[in-house]
Amino acid sequence: MILPILAYGHPVLKSKAKNITHDYKNLTQIIDNMWETMYNANGVGLAAPQVGLSIRLFIIDTKPFSDDETIVKDERSKLKSFKKVFINPEILDQHGDAWDFNEGCLSIPDVRADIKRSKSIFIKYCDINFKEEIAEFDGLIARVVQHEYDHIEGILFTDKLSSLKRKLMRRKLLDISRGKISTDYIMKFSKNKIK
16 A cells, blocks of 8 residues: 655654554555555655664665766665665664765655765664664665664754755745645645644
8 A cells, every 4th residue: 555655744753762562453455555655656665763663673675876977886786675674773883985876855845965874884683573683884875774773763864954044945845845736646745734
């Protein structure tokens, strides 16, 4: 089932999400719905808070990046096969030279900005079977993981911009929060008014 994606300004997006247990109600169905929702919106990642659930869960499928000819061949093959569920993740370390990349977000449609993120990360998480994993990711995979991880921490990529850049996009962000946008996917807007 395709779920509505919460738009910028919704309070759930700014809340730190909670850990869950293996018996969380309807977890398999939630994850299936998140995959369907993400693919319907042409995303590469989706965090549970973006569909209104303040739980520490996100999904990633970087295959769409593998078609980008500007990405080196070795990384393209990694991106093509990277599809994972992250439950109760915890970033243990971020390292390597931070680098800029132009990011967007399904909750903030038609807004993009260069965001600086660490090149590599170590992360502990549970897979879909609640088997604990510790892994190191780098490059674009590390970037997507960090972006989705920020969502479960209540952080949006726009929070990482300078105050000047946020001020310049203020009108667009207000329009998104008020539902004055058009997308190819279903969105849900906050009843709280942003000023």
